[in-house]
Amino acid sequence: MLATGLFFGSILVIAIYNLFVWFSIRDKSYFYYVIYLFCTLLYNANNTGILYEYIGSKAPKLYNFLFPISVYLLVISILKFTNQYLHVKQHSQLFYRFYKILLNLSVLGIIGNTLFNFRVVILTGICLAITSIFWCFVVSIIMVKRKYRPAKIYLLAWSCFLSGALIYALSVLGFFPMNTLIAYAIQIGSSVEAVLLSLGLADKINDLKRQNLLHLEKVVAERTFQLNKSLKTVKKDLSLAQTIQKNILFVNPEISSFIHLAKKYIPRSEVGGDFYDVDKVSPFVYRIFLADATGHGVRAAIMTMAIKGLYDTLKSANLDLSELIEKLNDLYISKYQNLNSFMTAIVVDIDIQKNTLKYVSGGHPAAVLLHDQKITLLKHTGKMIGVFPNSKFASKEIIFAEDARLYIFTDGIFEEFNRNRKDFGEERVHKILLDNSNTSLEQSLEKLFLELELFIGSGEFQDDISILGIERSDAR
Secondary structure (H helix, E strand, C coil), rough: HHHHHHHHHHHHHHHHHHHHHHHHHHHHHHHHHHHHHHHHHHHHHHCCCCCHHHHCCCCHHHHHHHHHHHHHHHHHHHHHHHHHHCHHHCCCHHHHHHHHHHHHHHHHHHHHHHCCCHHHHHHHHHHHHHHHHHHHHHHHHHHCCCCCCHHHHHHHHHHHHHHHHHHHHHHHHCCCCCCCCHHCEEEEEHHHHHHHHHHHHHHHHHHHHHHHHHHHHHHHHHHHHHHHHHHHHHHHHHHHHHHHHHHEEEEHHHHHHHHEEEEEECCCCCCCCCEEEEEECCCCCEEEEEEEEECCCCHHHHHHHHHHHHHHHHHCCCCCHHHHHHHHHHHHHHHHHHHHHCCCEEEEEEEEECCCEEEEEEECCCEEEEEEEEEEEECCCCCCCCCCCCCCCCCCCCCCCCCCEEEEEHHHHHCCCCCCCCCHHHHHHHHHHHHHHCCCCCHHHHHHHHHHHHHHHHCCCCCEEEEEEEEEECCC
């Protein structure tokens, strides 16, 4: 009784442990294995007389009904567990068909328990059990030959069980004397089998984790390769876009005879939302146009293409500056109002014969006119472009002396922040330009950017930056 108790106790503990594992990971192999262990307990309870002692002596009809069912349930649980554990369907369609046949016959055996007599049902169940065990053994051998890792432990487990059954059978047949150990050889083999299958399930789960990890690493590597490939394409496209955008920043080379121009253009990323155009509109008049589209990056860069297209259409027409900006505003709204995009812009005409400067500013930062160590700010004369249709933009005209300088820039130059979130500010820009009014245009811009870089430290620019410095060539 002690040995029987140890057997039932060990199987029950293994079953409960694997039941908790199944609750944790929800792997079907564990579920069918737990069912198999409980069916093993039920069958052995019948085989050792425990079930008869508690049920058969009191309700023989119920016992005669339950005993065959325990055999068929054991066969069904063995088949379901083996199919799930060894993935028979994926490895062999032939053996999977045998599995379906044996499984259906076992189900029919349970139904036949109510139709046929006890002896027929039991003998049929035993034949199915032997056939199913043989099927399991052959399948595991084939899987081992195919180097399927879980099959090795499975085969070893079944070998232990069959060895115990064989030793017991040979002793019963008189090949060697019976003793206590041999009497419980089947239970011992079954216990060892249960332990080995538990270890096999754990190893299988770990192996699946390793395979999943390898698969995940492979997927990550493939995705990384594709992303890098896409990134290279994007960088190539952005490099092309950068080249195209730089080429649309137009400066007519003819202006150098009368106008000296120094410029800085630094987009926040590969491309930006600033655009300028410097051209000669009459023998003595030179026009400077600077625009800043809202936003940054590719979207803003696309809008600069649109701005250039609209401006090129208008600049060749004989329009007053106010009329030019008003028409630009209306065209911009009619074509791109659904994009929720706006811009600031300033256009300046410098007449070197009359020494005058005429400008219109649509919400643009105030340009800086330097003369005699004094600053005159060219403040905006209208609202941002793209906000209201039919907006009016006033023009203003002032003296542009022979030794005067003009600086036109976008807000990126003074809206940069340092690590303390303090902005560079317009006043600082004005002071630096004024302090360097006796240096060359190029040197004044270099000094401005040096001070800006020192101000923001190791941080990057938060906005696109464009600045144009203009003076008469004969003033150099």
